[in-house]
Amino acid sequence: ATEADVPPRGLAAPAHTDEVELFTNWHTWPRTEPELRRLLPAATCDTVAKAVEFASRYHGDQRRPTGAPYLEHLFETLEVLVRGAGVTDPDVLCAAVLHDVVEDTPCTVDDVRLAFGDRVADIVRWVTKPEPADGADRKAAKESYLESLRHAPDDAVLVKLADRASNVQTLRNLGQARQREYYAQTVRYIIPLAEPRDWWAGWYSIWRAEHQDLA
Helix, strand or coil, X not given: CCHHXXXXXXCCCCCCCCCCCXXXXXXXXXXXXXXXXXXXXXXXXXXXXXXXXXXXXXXXXXXCCCCCEHHHHHHHHHXXXXXXXXXXXXXXXXXXXXXXXXXXXXXXXXXXXXXXXXXXXXHHHHCCCCCCCCCCCHHHHHHHHHHHHHHCCHHHHHHHHHHHHHHHCCHHHCCHHHHHHHHHHHHHHHHHHHCCCHHHHHHHHHHHHHCHHHC
């Protein structure tokens, strides 16, 4: 395991369970901040707060396909990293909050770089799905992007694993066809990234077992 995978002192590892652990408690900053400040150093929390303000400004009132506010997904991704995997690295946590800001808003990687530095910008760049070329098959382009993640640096992989965990933990809320497509993508491209990382391997193993009917 990398240093980023090690739970911070005082953060208990999740109890063994046969049900996948859900990370849906931090859907707003007022709910997130007190818990974050209990678990992490003040300087880290201040940096994450800056990322939250930046992401909120760009995402605004955007909503997900389910109708949920887009920011809920960003807080879920952060919660997976902190409460689940025990990640404490401020750059990784900021990148988690910012991971969709280039893909889904007018923000650019250079904007992120100017505000948060090279490392955060590079993580965001890695997890940003490129816009397919004119006339290109969108599904094929997405799968090519997912395949490229096996070459991503470890910190970007952590953000992608948390991003996908947020998306698939409530997979049953989607239509049946979308569930099957997302399940197949996760098994093919994401679970291999999780397998060398202890906590992630366990979480995705339980998730996969709960969704075997989609295979």
